[in-house]
């Protein structure tokens with residue numbers, strides 16, 4: 148039997164920087180960003196701030212560090228923070244919200260929609276100002292799209308409503324927008340329509356946009372000045388980072404390409420449903436499938452040269468810029484021929 152060429156759908160982080168990106172990286176104008184400011188990093192930060200409709204932004208090596216910096220700034224030790232069940236800040240950052248930011252996490256049930264809590268749930272969890280011995284709840288973390296729920300999208304009006312409830316109850320708001328670009332493309336709105344009212348937001352350049360490294364954390368100039376200090380403290384001060392920021396700038400030119408990833412995810416989900424699988428229609432680039440035995444299915448797929456991953460007891464396929472429509476059809480052909 149000939150070896151089938153692998154189709155890697157484990158994550159939208161597996162992409163290879165292409166030639167245009169590598170050329171931009173090699174040509175980047177750079178300087179020491181720790182001492183002063185690297186010009187390419189500065190250009191990237193200004194462009195992201197504008198796209199997000201906020202005043203300032205800071206490049207960080209990873210989304211995890213971007214989220215951690217925001218939590219460290221927003222939380223005092225012992226403060227409780229709220230986030231929907233399965234949020235990346237709760238489950239996928241090694242407890243750093245507690246360990247390093249000193250916060251006490253509380254997960255909010257998805258009582259509004261997959262990946263989303265309702266206004267009532269936020270109000271109830273935030274509580275009201277109580278006696279001096281009360282626990283303080285000070286921060287709401289939102290996630291758009293919500294990864295664990297299957298890349299689900301929060302609309303601008305729902306986002307604005309949740310933020311206003313948070314403000315009424317005295318909470319700050321951090322938006323984990325690792326895949327905010329996907330949400331914006333899926334809705335056909337500018338990314339800035341999805342950040343209204345937040346105190347900070349984190350976006351990834353290393354997922355759908357295909358950069359090898361990097362995220363951006365953004366907010367007010369005061370927030371970003373503090374974020375810069377915190378980044379340095381965490382060892383995230385990068386010297387000639389323009390080489391990396393240049394890749395991010397190329398990625399930002401490709402936001403609209405995410406529509407193809409979303410179409411591919413839909414093709415995959417529809418094809419799997421035709422084969423009798425249980426798969427909800429994806430809103431963006433993440434397809435979650437319920438299978439009777441996850442390990443058996445993962446191994447079976449691997450033998451077919453189809454790489455998927457586990458996510459909360461389900462099978463997760465993620466489409467990205469290195470898989471084509473033809474690859475998706477080939478994926479379905481392989482699965483169909485094996486079943």
Ligand SMILES: *Cc1c(COP(=O)(O)O)cnc(C)c1O
Pocket residue numbers: 208209210211212214235236290292294323325326351353362
């Ligand atoms: C990937 C991801 C992150 C973290 O990004 P890294 O760059 O991998 O650290 C944060 N939040 C969400 C929702 C993510 O999917």
